[in-house]
Amino acid sequence: MRRRLRTWTSPAGESVRYVDVWAVGRARVAAGTTDESRPLSSKTNAGFEAISSDIGARKIPSTVGSARPRVVIGAEPVWDPSQGAAASLGKRSVRAQIARARAKGVTVEEWTPAEAARSDDVRHVLADWLSRRGLPPLSFLADPFVLDAPAGRRFWIASVQGRTVGYLVLIPGDEAFVEWIIQHRDAPNGTASLLLDMAVKSLDEDTPFSLGMVPLSVYAPASTEAPSRSVRAQLAWVRAHASRFYNVEGLERFKAKYLPSRWRTLWLVTDGAPVSLVTFYAVAAAFSDNRPISFVGKALWDALAEESHAMWTSAASRLSWLRSGKSPGSSGRPGQPAEGADLRGTERSHSSPTG
Secondary structure, three states, X not given: OOOOOEEEEOOOOOEEEEEEEEOOOEEXXXXXXXXXXXXXXXXXXXXXXXXXXXXXXXXXXXOOOOOOOEEEEEEEEEEOHHHOHHHHOOOHHHXXXXXXXXXXXXXXXXXXXXXXXXXXXXXXXXXXXXXXXXXXXXXXXXXXXXXXXOOOOEEXXXXXXXXXXXXXXXEOOOOEEEEEEEEOOOOOOOHHHHHHHHHHHOOOOOOOEEOOOEEOOOOOOOOOOOOOHHXXXXXXXXXXXXXXXXXXXXXXXXXXXOXXXXXXXXXXXXXXXXXXXXHHHHHHHHHOOOOHHHHHHHHHHHHHHHHHHHHHHHXXXXXXXXXXXXOXXXXXXXXXXXXXXXXXOOOHHHOOOOO
């Protein structure tokens, strides 16, 4: 059974979302508040740390204190109310994608959480999307199985002639959070933009919204306090090699094309201990359902299997070309792409989790 976020509520009514993991001892990893204008009070933070200490857990808390060790881990795009929904999606290329999706017959409707959770078609879109990911399903703040616990969310469903091809999940609040935009591989180009356009236009004019975190984003500033050499080396390695499993640059381009008002810096903060590899191991445990080693092992094994299949397919194709006397990539028509080339753009390949 997958671990889900738990919630602790302070006597003042403020809530902290967290998950307990075992990573070189017990650790409690908490999620930061999404509303920067209403940070958690010092009493709430102290209370949460007190109950965590009672069970002997190290804390990776939810707020940034000036005296706490911290390191920048990414940024998230934010759209302020003054920008307006029309302006936020007003880029010419985005408008063209929305028009293209409508021309292909894509329609978008809001469904109730119960309707979305009951729909086999919506779950089929999720299964198709998961089958094309470079990593096994994540958990903690990137759990894609929100259909199993849909309460407190809003759902927009994209269809073509009655067939579901994508959906968007939004968590309402003082700052709305677009949690997921998920599409089927056959979704027409522009489906994601049309989903976002419809969802944003449903918000009150004074409600800001976010598309969620981009890990190690180029829009995030450098940490004000230099982390240890081992942490710097780890972050550099992840940025250089993790794209094989998680398309950070594609996710960043996808979110940036909607012209956010600003990018909000996101931090990893500890309860006083230096940020170390152990800290990141605890965070990895939170996102991998407390199984970071087996999670990475499965990702590497799947990548090896995919690479072996690609090499075998390429070798078989070349042998076939040699036997037929044709050159590789030939389409028989000079200046034209080979049969099967995808000319519909790249939007679908970046319809990644927004959180």
